[in-house]
Amino acid sequence: MTSAPATITVDTAKLPILLTELRLPTVARLWPDFAAQADREGWPAARFLATLAELELADRARRRIERHLQEARLPPGKTLDCFDFAAVPMLGKAHVMALVAGDGWLDLGKNILIFGPPGGGKTHIAAAIGHALIEGGYRVLFARTSDLVQRLQTARQELALAAAIDKLDKYHLLILDDLSYVQKNQAETSVLFELIAARYERRSILITANQPFGEWDKIFPDKAMTIAAIDRLVHHATIFEMNVDSYRRKAAIARADIIKP
Ligand code: ADP
Numbered sequence: 389m390t391s392a393p394a395t396i397t398v399d400t401a402k403l404p405i406l407l408t409e410l411r412l413p414t415v416a417r418l419w420p421d422f423a424a425q426a427d428r429e430g431w432p433a434a435r436f437l438a439t440l441a442e443l444e445l446a447d448r449a450r451r452r453i454e455r456h457l458q459e460a461r462l463p464p465g466k467t468l469d470c471f472d473f474a475a476v477p478m479l480g481k482a483h484v485m486a487l488v489a490g491d492g493w494l495d496l497g498k499n500i501l502i503f504g505p506p507g508g509g510k511t512h513i514a515a516a517i518g519h520a521l522i523e524g525g526y527r528v529l530f531a532r533t534s535d536l537v538q539r540l541q542t543a544r545q546e547l548a549l550a551a552a553i554d555k556l557d558k559y560h561l562l563i564l565d566d567l568s569y570v571q572k573n574q575a576e577t578s579v580l581f582e583l584i585a586a587r588y589e590r591r592s593i594l595i596t597a598n599q600p601f602g603e604w605d606k607i608f609p610d611k612a613m614t615i616a617a618i619d620r621l622v623h624h625a626t627i628f629e630m631n632v633d634s635y636r637r638k639a640a641i642a643r644a645d646i647i648k649p
């Protein structure tokens with residue numbers, strides 16, 4: 389006589405707690421449906437497990453990118469998709485695409501410097517590069533240079549400048565927008581030099597500025613520091629000069645043309 393198969397009751401009541409404890413929210417959410425499907429279709433246990441593991445991993449990567457997009461404080465809506473490269477002939481799309489693919493420059497702490505008059509798209513392309521890099525798995529922080537200088541200045545007053553600069557190390561790329569709006573009489577900008585020196589050949593910086601280097605002695609406390617800062621920034625750098633008419637003005641003129649009879 390064969391004995392009746394032992395009925396094994398699986399206690400699934402605790403599973404939500406266990407899966408939360410293990411930080412597997414996707415498995416916790418999806419396992420009941422997949423378990424039902426697996427039972428119905430007679431999946432091998434390994435297939436069931438592998439399916440859930442893969443979904444968790446994919447979701448985890450997506451969640452990480454979402455977190456990195458939030459922490460980056462990028463201006464919203466400024467992506468490569470809506471950047472019109474035809475308006476900036478001196479900015480090669482292929483070159484920008486190679487940069488956002490990473491292609492090694494971030495690992496070497498190389499920089500990008502973007503110059504041009506107001507309205508030419510510097511902030512837009514800087515944010516778009518940041519956005520694309522985050523989607524590629526890098527970490528980026530976007531800041532108006534004057535805001536960051538102020539933060540570092542406060543840190544220095546609290547004798548915590550080195551720690552504040554160290555904290556920025558987690559970002560592969562630091563975007564300093566509108567460097568030329570920083571004036572040495574507004575804030576003590578030697579903190580900016582400290583930042584540039586600390587990241588030199590280790591971590592990348594992207595700078596946008598209306599004024600090319602000639603005007604930078606208005607930013608730093610003295611000429612020697614200006615030269616030292618420029619020297620470190622340009623040593624390994626891609627420089628884009630976006631000498632185009634204001635995109636804002638062109639757009640306004642185009643709108644006016646449409647309205648005109
Ligand atoms: P800048 O930082 O050089 O002053 P912005 O990046 O702020 O200029 O550009 C001004 C406005 O024009 C923004 O709304 C930006 O999205 C838009 N813009 C500028 N250049 C382009 C471009 N080539 N394609 C699409 N939009 C652009």
Ligand code: MG
Nearest residue numbers: 510511512566
């Ligand atoms: Mg700008």
